[in-house]
Amino acid sequence: MQNDERRALLLERATELFGEHGYDALSMAQIARAAKISKALLYHYFPSKHKLFEAALMAGAIELRERVQPDPTLPPAEQVSTTLEAFLLWVEERPKAYAKMLESAGAREVRETMGQVRVDTAQLILAGLGPDGERPATRAAVFGWLAFLDAAILDWIEHGDMTRQELHAMLLATFAGALIASGAGGAPMVAGQR
Amino acid sequence: MQNDERRALLLERATELFGEHGYDALSMAQIARAAKISKALLYHYFPSKHKLFEAALMAGAIELRERVQPDPTLPPAEQVSTTLEAFLLWVEERPKAYAKMLESAGAREVRETMGQVRVDTAQLILAGLGPDGERPATRAAVFGWLAFLDAAILDWIEHGDMTRQELHAMLLATFAGALIASGAGGAPMVAGQR
DNA sequence: CCTGCTTGCTGACCGCTGGTTGACAAGAGG
């Protein structure tokens, strides 16, 4: 079998399995068994479990980024709203996998990688806030809100008793509230995509 | 050495080490070596790593609960404010250990335990909110805010460029903002201790 | 046809982890 073809196949299968079991409940031996190859061959294509997970994560992140790309012709507040909506739609398509990915963020080996993703996202939002984005309280508020976002989404997925529209409105209002609470003018809410 | 005495000593030492290294970066063999006993003896006192961690966590939780107990003679809004202040003071005394505990929450084996702690905390806050506490959006908002709280605290610990007063004001305003965003009246903010 | 090199692939192994077990030493009570 060709090198690239097999690699792509393995990545696809691994992505699926990670989304089903999470990072630390899934062993390399299991992945190899599911793909009907030896563990050593799996290590031939991916140098470590951490890197394999990263590759699977990045594949998803690229697709997500395309889907939530804000429309720069819209006013800033609209951009935030539609980007958030696109994000929630994306989550709604794969709720269990998203939940497992959030869980996996706590695993020792991938904590730093996932943390970096969050830092990048926060930086994007902060950059859109202009000078307010440099104030420590605003930085903490944006980090806090990203955690709020994920926790609220987990609750949404788990209980299933809210509409996407309700959640969207609550998240958006909380974002504005957090910015105001941090002392930022909260004026030009420019979009931050994920 | 007496049974209870040794057990207490081991618990103390383990609490210290967990606060220093986190759950998954610390092995039972290391704990045993630090206490100058064999691993098997450690397992004689605590049936599993998970239970040992739980015991260490509970010891801290009891102390914390005493310190943040709200004064029921104060008006509800005051109770929230002073409880939050007491909590931040507690964190400020052991910032690194608190951060490590938050990190440890992601480890597979203790995730459920830590999740339960958070559910209990949320329940306490929701109970204080009266009828609004039963609305799905408010429940999600409270869960979200608890995550906001921890993320903002991590940012505060990591960067060290905010005063406790600033953080306190930001967290309190965000809490009110989240409640309003969830559609709750936000009126009688009754205290929820940790 | 044979030889030799590359390439895809594997079984067996390593050090570590959380967790278990059988046995030894010591003190108490008869």
Next chain:
DNA sequence: CCTCTTGTCAACCAGCGGTCAGCAAGCAGG
């Protein structure tokens, strides 16, 4: 003196992430 309980540990287990020597097959050159 014997026995029973209690504290203690070395040695072991299966599973983990990760490594390595070597097999099998296809292709090139003589």
